[in-house]
Amino acid sequence: MKSRYPSDWLSDEARHELSDWRRWAARAVVLLFAALAGLGVISLTWLTEQALHAFGVLHARWQWAPLLWTPALTAGIVWITRRFAPGAAGSGIPQVLAAQDPAVPVEQRQLFVSVRLALAKVVLTAGGLLAGLSTGREGPSVQVAAGLMHHARRWLPARSPVNERGLLVAGGAAGIAAAFNTPLGGVMFAIEQLSRRPEDRASGLLIGAIVLAGLLAVSIHGNDTYFGRIDATALSWGLWGPGLMVAILCGLLGGLFSRLLIQSMRGGSDVFSRWRQRHPVRFAAGCGLAVAVIGIVTQGSTFGGGYGTTRALLQGQEPTHGLYVVLRMVVTWLSAWSGVPGGIFAPALTIGAGIGHDVAGWTGHAHPALIALGMAGFLAGATQNPFTAFIIVMEMVEGHAMVLSLMGCAMLSSGMARVISPPLYVALAELQLHRLPATPPGQQKGARRPLEDAADTAS
Known part of the structure; x- marks a missing residue:
C-alpha cells in the first residue's frame, strides 16, 4: 500500500483549491466591491466634511442666515427625497435590516438598497449637514456601502457560496468600519445588529471584506484616531x-x-x-x-x-x-x-x-x-x-x-x-x-415578521 505523506495531502488540497475557479471568482468580486464600498463611504465622508465647513463659513459670516437657510434647505431636501429617492430617508440602517427580511421579494429589495439609493444618500446626507441639521454620516454609510456591495450579486458566478444576505451584512458593516476607521467595530456591528444567522457570522470572506473597507479608509485618512487619544492610565x-x-x-x-x-x-x-x-x-x-x-x-x-x-x-x-x-x-x-x-x-x-x-x-x-x-x-x-x-x-x-x-x-x-x-x-x-407595495404572497395581513421576532429576542 502506497504511503501518503503530509506533503502529498497538502498538494492535493492546494490543487483542489486552485481548480475551483468559482470560489476564486466569488472572492475577487466580493473584495472588489468591498473596496468600492469603502471608497463610497470615503466619498461620503469627504463631501459631508465640505458641507460642514461651508455651513460654518455661512454661519460665521451671517449669524442670522440659518433662520432662512436651514428651513429652506431642509424642506428642499425632503421634497427631493420623497420625489426621487424615498428609500434614502432617515438613517439607512433600518433599510438594510428591512432588505434582509425574508418577506421582501428579491425584486423589491431595491426599495431599500441599490446603487441609485447609495448615490442619492451621499448627496442628500451632505445636504442635511449643509443645512446645519444635527445628523451624522455613519448610519448613511451603512446604506451606501450595503447598496454598493449588494450590486456584486450581478457579477457572482452561478452556484456561488456567497448569498445576497451575506453581501448586505458585509456591506453594512463595511460602512461602519470605513466611516469610523474602526475595522473591529464593523465586524462587531455585523454580528450584533445586522446578522443573527451563524452562517453569516462565520464567513471569513465576508469578514475580510469588512476589514478591507475599514483598512482602505485608514490608508486614505491616516491611522489617527477619530477623536484623538485619551489618557486612561490614571484611572482610580x-x-x-x-x-x-x-x-x-x-x-x-x-x-x-x-x-x-x-x-x-x-x-x-x-x-x-x-x-x-x-x-x-x-x-x-x-x-x-x-x-x-x-x-x-x-x-x-x-x-x-x-x-x-x-x-x-x-x-x-x-x-x-x-x-x-x-x-x-x-x-x-x-x-x-x-x-x-x-x-x-x-x-x-x-x-x-x-x-x-x-x-x-x-x-x-x-x-x-x-x-x-x-x-x-x-x-x-x-x-x-x-x-x-x-x-x-x-x-x-x-x-x-x-x-x-x-x-x-x-x-x-x-x-x-x-x-x-x-x-x-x-x-x-x-x-x-410598510413601504412594500403589497403584502407578499403566502403571508397573511398582520402576521408576525421575522424582524418582530428578532426584536423580541433582543429585548
Whole structure:
C-alpha cells in the first residue's frame, strides 16, 4: 500500500483549491466591491466634511442666515427625497435590516438598497449637514456601502457560496468600519445588529471584506484616531461612582430618546403627526426653523453632527453649557423627524460626551474617561448595541486601557434602555416594511415578521 505523506495531502488540497475557479471568482468580486464600498463611504465622508465647513463659513459670516437657510434647505431636501429617492430617508440602517427580511421579494429589495439609493444618500446626507441639521454620516454609510456591495450579486458566478444576505451584512458593516476607521467595530456591528444567522457570522470572506473597507479608509485618512487619544492610565477607584452615574443617566436618556424617535416616526393622532402626514415638506421646514433657532440661541454649538464638540470635550475644553445635552437631544430628534437622510451615531456620541462632561463637573472628577464612558453609554442606550458601542468608542479614542470600563458602562446603559424602549433600528425597520407595495404572497395581513421576532429576542 502506497504511503501518503503530509506533503502529498497538502498538494492535493492546494490543487483542489486552485481548480475551483468559482470560489476564486466569488472572492475577487466580493473584495472588489468591498473596496468600492469603502471608497463610497470615503466619498461620503469627504463631501459631508465640505458641507460642514461651508455651513460654518455661512454661519460665521451671517449669524442670522440659518433662520432662512436651514428651513429652506431642509424642506428642499425632503421634497427631493420623497420625489426621487424615498428609500434614502432617515438613517439607512433600518433599510438594510428591512432588505434582509425574508418577506421582501428579491425584486423589491431595491426599495431599500441599490446603487441609485447609495448615490442619492451621499448627496442628500451632505445636504442635511449643509443645512446645519444635527445628523451624522455613519448610519448613511451603512446604506451606501450595503447598496454598493449588494450590486456584486450581478457579477457572482452561478452556484456561488456567497448569498445576497451575506453581501448586505458585509456591506453594512463595511460602512461602519470605513466611516469610523474602526475595522473591529464593523465586524462587531455585523454580528450584533445586522446578522443573527451563524452562517453569516462565520464567513471569513465576508469578514475580510469588512476589514478591507475599514483598512482602505485608514490608508486614505491616516491611522489617527477619530477623536484623538485619551489618557486612561490614571484611572482610580474614585471614578467608580461617577462612572456608574454616567451609565445610569445614559441608559435612561438613551432609552427615552430611542422611544421618542420610534413614536415620532410611527406617528399618532396629535397635531404635529397629522401635519407631518398631510404636509411633509412644510413640516420639514418647521423642524428646520426650530433647529435654526436653537442653534442661534446656543451660539452654534448644536448645529451639525457635533464632531468638533466631542473632540473638544475629550481634549479638556468646555464648549458647552448646562442645557447642551437636552438641546442637542431636541435638535437631533427634530432633524430625524423632519425626514431628511441622516443618522444619529455622531449626535449620540456628542450627547454622551456631554453627559460625561456634566457628571464630571457635578462630582469634581474632571477626567476624559468619563466623557468616553458617556459616549459608549449613550450610544449603547440609544441603539441597544452595547458591544458595537464600546468597541467603536475604544477604537476611536484609543481607550484600550479602559476596555472593561467601557464594556461595563455600555452593557448597563443598554440593559436599562431596553426596559424603556424596544430596539431602535429593529422598530424602524418594521416601519420600512410598510413601504412594500403589497403584502407578499403566502403571508397573511398582520402576521408576525421575522424582524418582530428578532426584536423580541433582543429585548
